[in-house]
Amino acid sequence: MSEMLQQAREYEKAGSVKIPAEQRPSFHVTPLVGWCNDPNGFSVFQGEYHLFHQYYPYATEWGPMHWAHWKTKDFIRWEALPCALAPDMPYDRQGVFSGSGIEWNGKHYLIYTSVSEENGEPRQTQSVAVGDGVNYEKLPINPVITADQLPKGSSRIDFRDPKIWREGDTFYMITGSRSSDGSGQLPVFTSKDLEHWEFVTILDRCNNRYGKMWECPDFFELDGKGVVLTSPQEMQAEGLIFHNGNGSLCLIGSYDRSSHDFVREQAQPIDYGMDFYAPQTMDIPDGRRIMIAWMRNWENHMTPPGYKWSGFMTLPRELRVKNGKLYQVPVRELESYYTAAYSHNAVKAIGYTELTEVTGRVFDMTVEFSPAECKELEICVAGNERFYTSLRYDGNAGTFTTDRTYSGCPQDRLQSRTMELPERKGKVVLRIIMDQYGIEVFANDGEQVMTSLTYAPLEYDRIFFKSKGPFDVLFHKIQEDINKI
Ligand code: FRU
Numbered sequence: 001m002s003e004m005l006q007q008a009r010e011y012e013k014a015g016s017v018k019i020p021a022e023q024r025p026s027f028h029v030t031p032l033v034g035w036c037n038d039p040n041g042f043s044v045f046q047g048e049y050h051l052f053h054q055y056y057p058y059a060t061e062w063g064p065m066h067w068a069h070w071k072t073k074d075f076i077r078w079e080a081l082p083c084a085l086a087p088d089m090p091y092d093r094q095g096v097f098s099g100s101g102i103e104w105n106g107k108h109y110l111i112y113t114s115v116s117e118e119n120g121e122p123r124q125t126q127s128v129a130v131g132d133g134v135n136y137e138k139l140p141i142n143p144v145i146t147a148d149q150l151p152k153g154s155s156r157i158d159f160r161d162p163k164i165w166r167e168g169d170t171f172y173m174i175t176g177s178r179s180s181d182g183s184g185q186l187p188v189f190t191s192k193d194l195e196h197w198e199f200v201t202i203l204d205r206c207n208n209r210y211g212k213m214w215e216c217p218d219f220f221e222l223d224g225k226g227v228v229l230t231s232p233q234e235m236q237a238e239g240l241i242f243h244n245g246n247g248s249l250c251l252i253g254s255y256d257r258s259s260h261d262f263v264r265e266q267a268q269p270i271d272y273g274m275d276f277y278a279p280q281t282m283d284i285p286d287g288r289r290i291m292i293a294w295m296r297n298w299e300n301h302m303t304p305p306g307y308k309w310s311g312f313m314t315l316p317r318e319l320r321v322k323n324g325k326l327y328q329v330p331v332r333e334l335e336s337y338y339t340a341a342y343s344h345n346a347v348k349a350i351g352y353t354e355l356t357e358v359t360g361r362v363f364d365m366t367v368e369f370s371p372a373e374c375k376e377l378e379i380c381v382a383g384n385e386r387f388y389t390s391l392r393y394d395g396n397a398g399t400f401t402t403d404r405t406y407s408g409c410p411q412d413r414l415q416s417r418t419m420e421l422p423e424r425k426g427k428v429v430l431r432i433i434m435d436q437y438g439i440e441v442f443a444n445d446g447e448q449v450m451t452s453l454t455y456a457p458l459e460y461d462r463i464f465f466k467s468k469g470p471f472d473v474l475f476h477k478i479q480e481d482i483n484k485i
Contacts, residue, residue: 001135002086002088003088004086004087004088005066005083005085005086005088007086008057008066008083008086009082009083011033011057011058012032012033012034012057012068012082012083013082015032015033015034015057015308016032016033016080018033018308019033019307019308019309021481021484022458022484023304023307023309023436023458024436024483024484025312025362025435025436025437025438025483026362026435026436026478026479026480026481026482026483026484027076027077027315027334027337027362027435027478027479027482027483028295028312028313028314028315028435028436028438028483029051029053029070029078029312029313029483030309030311030312030313031053031055031057031068031309031310031311032057032068032080032309033057033308033309034055034056034057034058034059034060034308034309034310035055035056035057035059035060035061035062035063035310035311036053036054036055036068036294036309036310036311036312036313037053037054037062037277037278037294037296037311038053038054038098038161038216038277038278038280038294039051039052039053039278039279039280039292039293039294039313040052040053040054040067040098040099040100040101040110040112040280041067041084041099041100041101041110041112042100042101042280042281042282042290042292043100043101043102043103043108043282044103044282044284044285045071045101045103045108045133046103046133048071048072048073048133049071049072049073049075049282049284049290050069050070050071050101050108050133051069051070051071051072051078051292051313052067052068052069052070052084052085052101052110053067053068053070053294053313054066054067054097054098055067055068055083057083060303060307060308060309060310061310064087064093064094064095065087065095065096065097065115066083066084066085066086066087066096067083067084067085067096067110067112068083068084069081069082069083069084069134071133074331074333074336075290075315075316075331075333075334076331076333076334076336076337076482077482077483078483081133081134082134084110084129084131084136085110085112085129085136085138087115089114089127089138089142090116091114091116091125091127091142091143092112092114092115092116092127092138092142093115093116093117094115094116094117094122095113095115096112096113096114096115097112097113097114097115097124097160097161098112098113098160098161098215098216098278099111099112099113099126099161099162099163100162100163100164100280101164102164102165102166102171102194104194107130107131107132108130108131108132108133108136109128109129109130109164109194110128110129110130110131110136111126111127111128111144111162111164111173111194112126112127112128112129112162113125113126113127113159113160113161113162114126114127114142114143115160121156121157122157123147123156123157124147124156124157124158124159124160125142125143125144125145125146125147125159126143126144126145126146126159126162126173126175126197127139127142127143127144128142128144128194128195139195141195144194144195144196144197145162145173145175145189145197147159147177149189149197149198149199150177150187150199151179151187151199151202152180153179153180154177154178154179154180154185154187155177155178155179155182157178158176158177158178158213159175159176159177159178160175160176160177160215161175161176161215161216161217162174162175163175163216163217163218163219163280165219165220167257169192170190170191170192171190171191171192171194172188172189172190172200172219173188173189173190173191173197174186174187174188174203174217174218174219174228175187175188175189175217176213176214176215176216176217176230178212178213179202179205179206181207181208182208182212183205183206183207183208183211183212183213184205184206184211184212184213184214184230184232185202185204185205185206185214186202186203186204186205186214186217186219186228186230187199187200187201187202187203188200188201188202188203188219188260200260201260201261203219203228203260203262204228204251204262204264206232210232210235210242210247210249210267211232211233211234211235211236211247211249212232212233212234213232213233213234214230214231214232214233214249215230215231215232215233215278216229216230216231216277216278216279216280217229217230218230218279218280218281219262220281220283220289221255222289222319222320222321223320223321223322224321225252225253225254225255225321226252226253226254226255226262227250227251227252227319227321227326228249228250228251228252228253228262228264229248229249229250229251229270229279229281229291230248230249230251231246231247231248231249231277231278231279232246232247232248232249233245233246235247239420240272240399240418240419240420241268241269241419242269243417245297245298245299246277246297246298246299247269248269248270248271248276248277248279248293249267249268249269249270250266250267250268250269250270250326251264251266251267252264252265252266252268252321252324252325252326253265253266265324266324266325268325268326270293270326270328270449271293271449271450271451272417272419272448272449272450273402273417273440273441273449273450273451273452274297274300274402274414274416274417274451274452274453275295275296275297275301275312275438275451275452275453276293276294276295276297276314276451277293277294277296277297277298278293278294279291279292279293279294279314280292280293281319288318288319289318289319289320290316290317290318290319290331291316291317291319291328292313292314292315292316292317293313293314293451294311294312294313294314295311295312295313295314295438295440295451295453296311296312296453299414300413300414301453302409302411302413302455304455304457312437312438312453314438314440314451315330315331315334315433315435315438315440316330316331317329317330317331317446317449318330318331318332320446325447327445327446327447328442328446328449329431329442329445329446330364330431330433330440330442334364334433334478335476337478337479337482338364338476338477338478338479339476339477339478339479340357340476340477341474341475341476341477342355342356342357342358342473342474342475343472343473343474343475344356344358344472344473344475345472345473346470346471346472347465347467347470347471347472347473348467348469348470348471349464349465349466349467349471350466350467351466352380352464352465352466353464353465353466354462354463354464354465355463355465355473355475357475357477358463358473358475359461359462359463360461360463360477360480361381361382361434361435361436361458361461362434362435362436362477362478362479362480363432363433363434363475363476363477363478364431364432364433364475364476364478365431365432365433365434365463365473365474365475365476366429366430366431366432366473366474367379367429367430367432367471367472367473368427368428368429368430368471368472368474369393369427369428369467369469369470369471369472370423370426370427370428370469371393371395371423371426371427371428372426373469373470374395374467374468374469374470374471375395375396375468375469376392376393376394376395376396376466376467376468377392377393377465377466377467377468377469377471378390378391378392378393378465378466378467379391379392379430379432379463379464379465380462380463380464380465380466381432381434381439381454381463382407382434382454382456382460382461383460383461383462383463383464384408384459384460384461384462386406386408387406387407387408387456387460388406388407388456388460388462388464389402389403389404389406389407389439389454389456390402390403390404390405390406391403391430391432391439391441393421393428393430395468398420398421398422399418399419399420399421400418400419400420400421400430400441400443400450401416401417401418401419402416402417402439402441402450402452403415403416404416404452404453404454404455404456407454407455407456407460408455408456408457408460409454409455409456411455417450417452419448419450421443421444421448422444423444424444424445424447428443428444429443429444429445430442430443431443431446435478436458437453437454437455437456437458438451438453439451439452439453439454
């Protein structure tokens with residue numbers, strides 16, 4: 001093991017125990033210490049689910065990237081494993097960037113972007129490490145793919161985030177790259193042994209629509225469709241669908257396994273919230289396709305003062321494609337951690353109303369109403385006598401908004417985001433999952449999701465409602481100390 005990796009392992013071991021357990025969410029992954037961004041290497045190995053993430057243990061800011069490592073049997077209770085990769089080779093000295101993982105011949109393979117410097121410019125290549133689920137060795141032939149294998153005119157600087165999958169006995173890898181017009185393209189490579197790779201095709205191209213560089217692509221087949229997930233930089237807002245800056249994009253179309261042609265039919269955001277980026281999926285033995293993402297975004301994040309860790313992963317979500325749309329619901333395993341359920345039917349809350357036992361910062365709450373009877377509903381979470389974070393349905397505009405303007409955060413950051421929210425069969429159903437700072441709203445059975453953080457201090461734990469008509473609430477408390485380290 002390199003000295004650099006050894007040092008990271010010692011540092012995180014000592015650093016994590018100094019972090020007060022009450023700062024942590026209960027069932028979401030947070031870095032042991034320091035900074036995290038993108039999930040990486042989300043894969044099954046020896047019957048357990050492994051998750052890695054972009055990691056800089058030494059500060060609550062981005063720095064030379066390492067990979068942190070976790071595993072779980074149920075996506076809710078996570079076990080921390082020692083830091084898996086450090087930027088300790090000449091070809092990855094500038095960072096071990098994002099990538100993916102796969103089990104093969106009893107071993108766990110990690111495929112990542114190795115960043116080095118050449119004539120003062122960054123160079124991105126793809127490299128492989130192989131391990132036993134705890135310790136990983138980088139292959140002597142690294143890097144296994146360089147930008148020389150890309151079509152002419154492609155950027156040598158932006159070529160990253162390999163996501164691997166298998167079709168029969170052949171491996172495929174999709175990456176993000178920049179084509180000669182400066183906008184994103186998604187090259188696919190193939191290999192039989194994970195060491196020797198050949199270029200196959202460009203699966204899809206940005207052509208300067210939906211942002212520029214497409215980061216962290218993923219590709220899979222689901223419910224008879226081909227699905228591309230990617231995280232574009234430099235998006236431009238389009239109505240209430242896409243927002244400026246780093247966004248998320250889901251392309252649904254047809255995929256032909258023999259020609260590797262993907263024909264795009266639909267384009268939509270993956271998530272409508274303020275804090276969602278770089279999702280990655282895996283398929284698991286029971287047939288589900290599970291997605292996890294970074295619950296943060298590059299341009300508008302902050303760390304509460306004094307905190308020695310920064311960044312969250314989302315709750316893993318089960319994906320489906322229905323009627324040309326991506327649906328997401330929380331993994332069903334969460335339900336085993338409910339500790340109590342309270343239901344309140346046909347509540348009418350004129351002025352702010354609180355409901356018996358509906359309180360706290362760790363819960364799974366479903367609120368259902370018919371917009372014909374209840375034109376406006378505001379749900380305020382993380383409240384005290386002065387502050388709250390607002391989740392607001394406006395039936396006149398047909399919109400839903402997450403708003404943290406009055407959350408108690410004294411910084412001038414992006415505070416709210418709104419999406420159109422049509423009713424379905426005369427109803428709107430909002431499933432709100434809160435875990436300390438994280439708020440994930442699954443609307444209408446997961447047809448749309450809005451993921452955001454609130455920076456409200458943790459002692460703000462009241463929940464209030466204000467409505468123009470009746471609504472039903474089903475409130476589940478969730479065990480609060482599942483992952484307190
Ligand atoms: C996306 C990203 C990736 C890159 C990683 C570096 O958030 O920019 O493209 O691999 O972060 O930490």
